[in-house]
Amino acid sequence: MASSEYHVVATGIAERLAAAELDALERCIADASDPQRGFNALYVLLARHRRALDASRFRALYQRHAARFDGVPMRAVLDSDMAMLEQAGPDLVTALRHAETALAAYPGNLALVAHHARILAEYAWSGGEAGREDLASALRRMERAIETAPERPRFRAVHAQLAGLLGDFDLALASIQRALDLEDSEQAGYAMRVVEYHRIRADITLxxxxxxxxxxxxxxxxxxxxxxxxxxxxxxxxVGQQARTELGKVRAETLGTLGLLAAVIAFIVTTTQIADRQPVDAALRLLTGCAGMLSLVFTAFAAVFGVARPARLILPALLGGGLLLVAFLT
Known part of the structure; x- marks a missing residue:
């Protein structure tokens, strides 16, 4: 079973079986005196049904006899195949788990290497989360298998699937084309395998x-x-530059306003001090003139900095001018 030829030999026997020999093999399966021979007979019969793509007979035969061979590691391959034949659709997770079990038991069996790689590729193509390193490891194993058996079309097809998943599309398309070239049209199931290979090529192209x-x-x-x-x-x-410009303008206006207020305050204080030493009439004229001057100054300030609409500045300007005129005329 560990040999890479186990599956090849079983398939070769299966293709040559006559109807009477099928019955004889099933009797061998039921013979409990030699479990190893019984499993070999089961494997050959299942290989025949698998090769013929006869899922119903494969399932029926498996369900009748597989439970008797729990202790045979190669049974994991049959379990994996059975999971792929679920009536609700392939159970790729279960199939992959059984394929890994079989490969761990027989790591040198090229047929199992290809089987595991195929299930892993199908799982990944269907959207399953397969690690890139797992795919790369499977690809390397398939490359070694192809070196050993370069004329096996299935090996090339699986190699194409893995290469496509890893993004090497030229290699993948070359491999699947080689698989198509290697297929023997005289072998049973040729049409189905060719259809599958074309599906793989379409997947890679897409x-x-x-x-x-x-x-x-x-x-x-x-x-x-x-x-x-x-x-x-x-x-x-x-926006930052505009904000800095506006901030600079505001700062300049603020400083100008503060300077003006300081000058006005100084002007008022000085005027008050002067008026304090003048007679009442002269002091009143001085204060009136000071008030008019202040009104005109603030009106001019408002006009320069756009504090109010021009129409609203007319009255303060007239008031300031009037006060200043009264101070000079009286």
Missing amino acids: HREATAIRARLEEATTQVADTLQERLDKAVAD
């Missing part, structure tokens, strides 16, 4: 196109993001 589209979208997204970031940075810089 995955290549999807990867290329995804790369272009990522590039376009990056370019758009960079452009938007540049615009955002420029807008932020412009």
